Amino acid sequence: MATYFDPKSWSLSGAVDVGRRLLDPSWIDQWLGFTTSWADPVADLGSGTVTALMPDVLMTVLSEGILSRFGGQEVSATLLGHDLTATLDVFKVRRRGAHFQSKTVLSDLVWDAHPFDSVTVIAHGVRLIPGVPTKIRVQQLDIEGVIGLxxxxxxxxxxxxxxxxxxxxxxxxxxxxxxxxxxxxxxxxxxxxxxxxxxxxxxxxxxxxxxxxxxxxxxxxxxxxxxxxxxxxxxxxxxxxxxxxxPETTGSFDLAQIRTAIVAGTTLIVF
Incomplete structure (x- = not known):
């Protein structure tokens, strides 16, 4: 059903009332809760919820959350003690048998102050081990890239x-x-x-x-x-x-920190 705006019925007090309702803190909280609802599983897992499907759920949440938040934008991260910033072009995760495989494509990467034009990282045999912190193990990393001479x-x-x-x-x-x-x-x-x-x-x-x-x-x-x-x-x-x-690489991350980083757009940390 279509509705139409009637100029005669408009009033300044009515407009102010609508503005107050739109700026009501409770409404803002509800909106934020809805737009970040994808991160709720991460919060649940961080509080100790464990299921047989946790690795699949967690990988899905992390990959979709990171890509939706940082895709096409500059991302900052601390990876195993190294600082990097880059534009995230691609981040895909899929199951390969008992483990996962991920593909990450970065452009304009700066790794410990060293600039790269582009870098593609494919991680084979990715495993998540529940705990506090959560551990991640990778059987092999294939890194291809371009750097200026x-x-x-x-x-x-x-x-x-x-x-x-x-x-x-x-x-x-x-x-x-x-x-x-x-x-x-x-x-x-x-x-x-x-x-x-x-x-x-x-x-x-x-x-x-x-x-x-x-x-x-x-x-x-x-x-x-x-x-x-x-x-x-x-x-x-x-x-x-x-x-x-x-070859095989092991790291750890804190679920709460990762969730906060995705929601707020701050630095992702893997240690």
Missing amino acids: EALVEWVDAQNFDWRVRLDERGRILASHRSKKMRALVDAQVYDNLLTIDVARANWHGIRLPRRAIKAPALLLDDLPNRASISYAHRRGDKVRFRIEL
Whole structure:
């Protein structure tokens, strides 16, 4: 049934009365309760409710809640002691047999002050273990991403290796030994944890060295943090594409903190 506005029946006092009712705190509380009702299962689980379906319920609530709250927006998180901010583009969770699999796509990621253009993380064999705090175990993480060459070179230079690296005016990688008077134009790539360095030109005390004298040996990266494995890392123009695999990882989170972070839009914490 249609209703129509009659200007003759309108009055200032009536409008004020409607405004008062709309701004009534109890009405606002009801509205907030309705719009965040998806988070109620998290509150129940946090208070000790345990059912056989708890992992499924909790994963559904968390994935839908995080995506609906942060999808397409900047999200802040503390993940296993590392601070990050990024725009959340995709967050999907689905059951794979006895465990779950999740896919997260982030853009404009800043991880501990290091900028990445984009990162895709697929978590295999995800398990939730009830308790206070709730534990999460992942059998394997596959991480693919793109980082700007300049940002990567700056990160490598900050590691205080024997060689300093920077980009020259033509976007080439220039390496200079910290104590010896040696300089070289180089490029590098990693495949299956094997780092190979291509030396285009090198000089010592300003004297150009012959190519046969500047061949760099390949280096096996077998001592990476968290037992990580680099499937590949190669340069394409001013970008570097990479894929990293991480073995089993364990973390914990507080359900109440996660619920508050989703509702209020604050930092998500996994420790």
